[in-house]
Amino acid sequence: xxxxxxxxxxxxxxxxxxxxxxxxxxxxxxxxxxxxxxxxxxxxxxxxxxxxxxxxxxxxxxxxxxxxxxxxxxxxxxxxxxxx
Amino acid sequence: xxxxxxxxxxxxxxxxxxxxxxxxxxxxxxxxxxxxxxxxxxxxxxxxxxxxxxxxxxxxxxxxxxxxxxxxxxxxxxxxxxxxxxxxxxxxxxxxxxxxxxxxxxxxxxxxxxxxxxxxxxxxxxxxxxxxxxxxxxxxxxxxxxxxxxxxxxxxxxxxxxxxxxxxxxxxxxxxxxxxxxxxxxxxxxxxxxxxxxxxxxxxxxxxxxxxxxxxxxxxxxxxxxxxx
Numbered sequence: 001x002x003x004x005x006x007x008x009x010x011x012x013x014x015x016x017x018x019x020x021x022x023x024x025x026x027x028x029x030x031x032x033x034x035x036x037x038x039x040x041x042x043x044x045x046x047x048x049x050x051x052x053x054x055x056x057x058x059x060x061x062x063x064x065x066x067x068x069x070x071x072x073x074x075x076x077x078x079x080x081x082x083x084x
Numbered sequence: 085x086x087x088x089x090x091x092x093x094x095x096x097x098x099x100x101x102x103x104x105x106x107x108x109x110x111x112x113x114x115x116x117x118x119x120x121x122x123x124x125x126x127x128x129x130x131x132x133x134x135x136x137x138x139x140x141x142x143x144x145x146x147x148x149x150x151x152x153x154x155x156x157x158x159x160x161x162x163x164x165x166x167x168x169x170x171x172x173x174x175x176x177x178x179x180x181x182x183x184x185x186x187x188x189x190x191x192x193x194x195x196x197x198x199x200x201x202x203x204x205x206x207x208x209x210x211x212x213x214x215x216x217x218x219x220x221x222x223x224x225x226x227x228x229x230x231x232x233x234x235x236x237x238x239x240x241x242x243x244x245x246x247x248x249x250x251x252x253x254x255x256x257x258x259x260x261x262x263x264x265x266x267x268x269x270x271x272x273x274x275x276x277x278x279x280x281x282x283x284x285x286x287x288x289x290x291x292x293x294x295x296x297x298x299x300x301x302x303x304x305x306x307x308x309x310x311x312x313x
Binding site for chain 2: 011015016018019042067068070072073
């Protein structure tokens with residue numbers, strides 16, 4: 001069956017994120033004074049056939065390791081899996 | 085010397101590299117389409133600047149899976165010379181031919197002349213340059229901030245793999261001389277085997293007075309001297 005897997009890819013904490021910093025500055029300028037930190041990453045939604053939800057998640061983890069995330073500078077979190 | 089220049093969809097400094105080799109050095113060059121499987125006997129492979137595959141996902145992330153990259157990796161594995169310039173440096177890092185990663189600049193896209201200092205002359209691209217030479221050439225990139233873990237960068241420094249640093253007019257690697265936020269002002273590195281070199285600045289655009297700098301020549305002359313040695 002087909003599963004829809006969502007994955008967040010984010011710059012690793014501690015690595016300078018100028019894009020996140022610029023967005024954070026803009027939010028504070030807008031008056032959102034409580035904003036302390038912003039990180040900008042990517043959200044991917046992948047439809048894939050697999051035997052089970054666990055198998056779909058395992059496949060997406062492998063995709064992240066090999067292509068979707070840079071192991072030097074990024075972390076990823078599989079945010080959800082559902083039948084597509 | 086025969087130089088193979090890889091042309092990805094989105095490469096845009098391939099012609100500049102060709103002109104540097106053919107018109108300036110009077111050596112042989114051949115364009116290698118990214119779907120080719122044959123390096124045509126090239127001594128040196130250049131991964132040129134540009135925006136291969138539109139920089140989709142991450143700069144270089146898709147290009148590294150181009151068919152020709154398998155042959156380029158095999159060439160590097162055999163000790164063959166591979167030079168990554170700008171986007172080519174990004175491709176080489178994504179292909180794990182070079183350590184580290186190139187992230188979005190601190191400060192956005194920069195197109196300007198910079199000065200880089202030659203830190204090591206024991207690479208095929210710097211062998212003809214005096215150690216400590218300061219060379220002026222352009223950069224034009226939005227994602228050139230060299231990044232690695234502190235431990236990995238320490239190991240690279242110990243192994244002499246940092247070969248170019250951004251410096252000021254006095255030759256000092258200051259924060260203000262750093263155009264993109266690269267860790268420790270790193271502008272170029274080599275692999276452990278020293279046969280793969282990557283740099284963000286464009287020596288192929290600094291080959292004659294008409295281009296306002298001829299400082300790139302010594303890097304190409306180094307390649308020639310290495311190949312002919």
